[in-house]
Amino acid sequence: MTEGLPDRVRRAIERTGATRREIAAAIGLEETKLSKSLAGRRRFTPDELAAIATHVGVGVGELLPPVTAEPGPAVRTGAADDPDGARKRILDAAWTLIAERGYHHVRVADVAANAGTSSAAVHYHFPGKEALLGEALRHDVELAYDRQSAALAGIADPHARLLRLLELQLPEGPVLEPEWSIWMQVWVEATLDTTSDHGRRGLYREAQDRWARTVLMTLRDGAAAGVFRSGDLELRARQLTALVDGLGIGVMTRTSTPGAMREALHDFVEHSILEHP
The missing domain is CATH 1.10.260.40 (lambda repressor-like DNA-binding domains)
Structure with a gap:
């Protein structure tokens, strides 16, 4: 059982x-x-x-x-024991400052001051600012995974679960808007990264893969239940995740609103995903 x-x-x-x-x-x-x-x-x-x-x-x-795809090995922090919580405080401070000011405008000294510790303590846990950005992305992915897992677990209907999943991607509020800020900065760093399988680009690829697999899991559940259309579900998952990314950029750059993003996503689900009699 x-x-x-x-x-x-x-x-x-x-x-x-x-x-x-x-x-x-x-x-x-x-x-x-x-x-x-x-x-x-x-x-x-x-x-x-x-x-x-x-x-x-x-x-x-x-x-x-399992209603969401788990993060892959490159995303999991595998952090050592942190009995006094110093590492978490430093990471939380870095995450907040990078989201608010931008990666290139944050110094290690700023992170130390925000975390209530010293620059030496920051360097003890993270070799440098490069490592902090990578850990900020990992932190983003783990936050999203925990939030989605908890929010979606009790939703049996695939359609309702998909709409809730999309709602959790809207860049508004004290958690999701900073997460989007981190993601957009990582996109730029991944674009400039010269390594294809390691560094920023590899980490971003694995993080994006977790999100795409979560969408695909939901679409497959809906298709199996006869709620969503069958067919090339991987293609449809790519379409939907790309739509979320594009619309989210519009919201973050203030050329659109969360309400308009929600309306566009619901329209796509209604006309491209739902199975109508």
């Missing part, structure tokens, strides 16, 4: 040796709500799943059924 979400969460909590009361208190959730969710009488929210995953030390994807 396939293990359900409550079983996965329960098993992850049990591995920590903590009680339900301790876990509930740590993530700011009422113990009764946690117990009901673990019993399958209440749904976990995406934020609750993300908080539990962080507290028990696993990725959100380990708790959820």
Whole structure:
């Protein structure tokens, strides 16, 4: 029998040796709500799943059924133990500053000051600013993966899941707009990168591949259910991801709006993906 979400969460909590009361208190959730969710009488929210995953030390994807494609080996950070959280603070500071100011306008000293540490500490965790940009992209991919995994897990209908997935790509808000800023800067760096399989270009290719595979998974689920058109689904996934990229650039450069992007994406889904009787 396939293990359900409550079983996965329960098993992850049990591995920590903590009680339900301790876990509930740590993530700011009422113990009764946690117990009901673990019993399958209440749904976990995406934020609750993300908080539990962080507290028990696993990725959100380990708790959820596969509705999104996992990041490849070049994207996973494989970070060493970070007992005092210094590495994460530095990465969060770099991610924020690069998104706000632009990669070429951020100094290591700026990152250190924003993280409340020294330049020497930054260099200890990251050899230089080049490494920081790569880690910022990896951080982007992992954020998107965790967010999508948590948000899509409870959506059985492929059409509703696809629309939610596209909504999670709109460049608006305190998380998604900075993510788009990072992505657009990486596009430029990948274009100028002279290496085809390593460096910026290789990292970007693998990150983009994860997003495309997630879209393809959703389209295949919809086609199998008779909700989406059959045919060349890989082509349709490429079309849809390219449309998201192009429309997102318009929003980020203020030549369009999130509402207009949403309308265009829904129109494409309606006329090019949905199977109509």
